Amino acid sequence: MKLDDLRRPTIVEVVTPTCGACRAMASDLEAVAAEFDGRVDLAVVDAAAHPEVAAELGVRGTPTLIGVRDGAERFRTVGRRTRRELRELFVALAADERPGRVGHLDLLLRVGAGASLVVMGIVLGAVPVAVVGVAAVVVGAVAWWRGPR
Amino acid sequence: MKDFVNEAPWERIARVVLGIVLLYLGWSGTVTGGLGTFLKIIGFVPLLTGLVGWCPLYAIFGTSTNRKDEAARTT
Numbered sequence: 526m527k528l529d530d531l532r533r534p535t536i537v538e539v540v541t542p543t544c545g546a547c548r549a550m551a552s553d554l555e556a557v558a559a560e561f562d563g564r565v566d567l568a569v570v571d572a573a574a575h576p577e578v579a580a581e582l583g584v585r586g587t588p589t590l591i592g593v594r595d596g597a598e599r600f601r602t603v604g605r606r607t608r609r610e611l612r613e614l615f616v617a618l619a620a621d622e623r624p625g626r627v628g629h630l631d632l633l634l635r636v637g638a639g640a641s642l643v644v645m646g647i648v649l650g651a652v653p654v655a656v657v658g659v660a661a662v663v664v665g666a667v668a669w670w671r672g673p674r
Numbered sequence: 675m676k677d678f679v680n681e682a683p684w685e686r687i688a689r690v691v692l693g694i695v696l697l698y699l700g701w702s703g704t705v706t707g708g709l710g711t712f713l714k715i716i717g718f719v720p721l722l723t724g725l726v727g728w729c730p731l732y733a734i735f736g737t738s739t740n741r742k743d744e745a746a747r748t749t
Contacts, residue, residue: 630686630687631727634686634687634725635725638690638693638694638721638724638725641694642694642697645698649698649701649702651701651714657721
């Protein structure tokens with residue numbers, strides 16, 4: 526399997542038969558994939574049966590989920606994910622966004638509004654406003670620094 | 675707390691701006707008395723819901739103004 530052959534939005538799941546986390550996540554992944562049937566495809570690779578494919582994909586652990594769109598990898602996660610997290614991955618891929626990463630709007634709102642609130646709080650002597658402003662700036666900056674999950 | 679952003683980008687900006695305006699009116703003393711105190715508190719509601727992008731009322735009624743998420747769900 527080559528990622529650049531996948532032109533449609535596709536989640537590539539790499540698993541092994543002995544992977545407990547893979548089996549635990551299987552029903553949730555199947556349910557979410559069914560919700561997005563026709564919009565996001567699901568491709569499953571058995572790393573034990575096809576180790577060369579797993580190696581080519583750079584997979585080092587299972588389960589690995591690789592989000593692919595227009596032949597390019599958009600994101601990659603390793604480890605079990607909850608159904609809610611899986612839906613976020615599918616939604617992000619369908620909407621051509623990177624999941625878990627703070628977008629420009631979020632950064633603008635949190636840091637920009639936060640800074641405005643801090644200034645306003647200081648000028649007006651409104652401590653709660655300044656505190657909320659600081660919190661907004663910190664949350665926005667930390668989320669941006671963490672990047673995609 | 676939230677499963678997804680259920681507010682459109684324009685609405686989030688509007689909520690944040692409204693929240694800042696309400697908080698300014700209350701905390702600056704432009705509006706005094708009980709109304710001023712009310713604005714000091716209520717201003718945080720649109721501000722925080724705009725920053726987070728999630729409205730609890732939208733979630734309760736199962737609606738959303740975030741067309742991008744709806745498009746991803748329905749197209």
